[in-house]
């Protein structure tokens with residue numbers, strides 16, 4: 001038997017240690033929890049996407065009485081950004097979550113489907129996306145979407161000869 005250990009690097013920051021541009025991005029994600037539509041979970045998520053051209057797009061989770069029809073904040077923001085600027089790479093995304101009482105103390109980490117969509121955006125433009133996950137205690141920075149999705153399924157998986 002062989003074994004493979006897969007590692008993910010997470011850089012942990014305090015808010016004040018981040019560049020001003022990233023602080024702005026995180027604040028935009030935090031603001032967005034107010035516009036979430038989350039009557040079923042009361043778990044309000046905000047996302048902010050920064051493009052290479054400086055454009056900024058925001059989103060939040062949009063729930064539905066038919067639960068699977070809802071969409072996470074990250075995908076709302078990313079799809080919106082990609083729809084407006086289909087040729088412009090995404091530089092960074094920030095995500096924050098609020099329980100109705102407080103922002104989470106430790107960072108919210110994106111669901112598998114959102115990781116998959118971030119990965120598609122990253123591979124589409126061949127540019128890493130910096131991912132910032134907000135918590136009041138600390139902020140996680142992951143240097144690209146691939147780090148968040150080991151053993152990923154991507155475009156080149158479809159092109160492999162078996």
Ligand code: THU
Pocket residue numbers: 038041043044045060061062063070071072073074108109110111114
């Ligand atoms: N949610 C997000 O919007 N992003 C995440 O990263 C995790 C989960 C939403 C989906 C649903 O509306 C609520 O949070 C509870 O799962």
